[in-house]
Amino acid sequence: MALLQVDNMTHYFGGLRAVHDFNLAIEAGQIRGLIGPNGAGKTTIFNLITGIYTPTTGTIAFNGTSLLRRRPNQIAALGIGRTFQDLRLWRHMNVLEHVKLARYSKLTYGLWGAFLDSPRRSREEAESEAKAMELLQLLGIDHLADQLVVSLPYGAQRRVEMARALAIEPQVLFLDEPTVGMTPEELEQIMEVIRTIHRKLGLAIFLIEHRLKFVMELCEQIQCLVFGEVIADGTPDQIQNNPQVIEAYLGKDMVET
Numbered sequence: 001m002a003l004l005q006v007d008n009m010t011h012y013f014g015g016l017r018a019v020h021d022f023n024l025a026i027e028a029g030q031i032r033g034l035i036g037p038n039g040a041g042k043t044t045i046f047n048l049i050t051g052i053y054t055p056t057t058g059t060i061a062f063n064g065t066s067l068l069r070r071r072p073n074q075i076a077a078l079g080i081g082r083t084f085q086d087l088r089l090w091r092h093m094n095v096l097e098h099v100k101l102a103r104y105s106k107l108t109y110g111l112w113g114a115f116l117d118s119p120r121r122s123r124e125e126a127e128s129e130a131k132a133m134e135l136l137q138l139l140g141i142d143h144l145a146d147q148l149v150v151s152l153p154y155g156a157q158r159r160v161e162m163a164r165a166l167a168i169e170p171q172v173l174f175l176d177e178p179t180v181g182m183t184p185e186e187l188e189q190i191m192e193v194i195r196t197i198h199r200k201l202g203l204a205i206f207l208i209e210h211r212l213k214f215v216m217e218l219c220e221q222i223q224c225l226v227f228g229e230v231i232a233d234g235t236p237d238q239i240q241n242n243p244q245v246i247e248a249y250l251g252k253d254m255v256e257t
């Protein structure tokens with residue numbers, strides 16, 4: 001069984017079938033892409049796997065454990081980190097605090113910390129801060145550690161969100177349209193950042209993306225979703241040359257990127 005395995009997943013919002021019979025197998029360390037026009041159901045698939053919605057039918061297993069009916073924070077703790085299409089950051093918290101706060105879910109003391117001796121607690125906090133700084137360095141934002149998120153350019157905010165998702169030390173990182181609103185220069189940089197994360201942390205990545213060039217360059221395997229249905233699943237070459245994909249999607253959008 002794959003690291004993350006989704007079988008025959010279907011989801012209805014009332015009468016609207018947003019996702020139909022979706023299947024996915026992500027192996028450890030793989031980079032996978034999910035493309036498709038607006039409204040195709042891509043974000044819904046992320047929300048179903050990460051526990052925000054429960055699928056109407058189908059199964060989801062991570063490391064052989066079912067994720068159905070688990071809460072989003074439990075799923076994160078099991079090893080699936082994610083970012084959101086619309087950034088969800090605390091605007092008036094600084095960069096380092098964001099990452100440290102996310103790490104708290106991983107710390108051993110938690111509630112019991114109150115009963116632990118304080119040397120151990122301060123040791124763990126120092127360790128936590130060092131780990132958080134390492135992550136910021138990896139993402140090229142360590143020099144911004146004490147800046148408030150609200151004061152940062154958009155591209156840097158995206159990186160903070162990625163750092164926060166990585167703070168839980170996930171085995172898979174879900175990225176929902178990480179290039180939205182980015183300048184061409186930020187785009188090149190974020191592509192490099194994703195490559196670095198993948199190389200240095202060795203995790204699997206599942207990427208929703210609208211810009212084709214980006215997804216074609218980064219991913220080993222890509223699915224194309226249209227009206228909730230996967231119409232193609234293959235390597236970048238296979239996707240690029242698939243007549244159905246070209247008709248449904250690329251014809252319009254590929255030219256632009």
Ligand SMILES: Nc1ncnc2c1ncn2[C@@H]1O[C@H](COP(=O)(O)OP(=O)(O)O)[C@@H](O)[C@H]1O
Nearest residue numbers: 013016018036037038039040041042043044045
């Ligand atoms: N919470 C919701 N309630 C009702 N309909 C929704 C909800 N979330 C998404 N949808 C609908 O499901 C479809 C897929 O949306 P979404 O997954 O956001 O698409 P994508 O991310 O591919 O642009 C759209 O028709 C959208 O309007």
Ligand SMILES: [Mg+2]
Nearest residue numbers: 042043044085
């Ligand atoms: Mg979306």
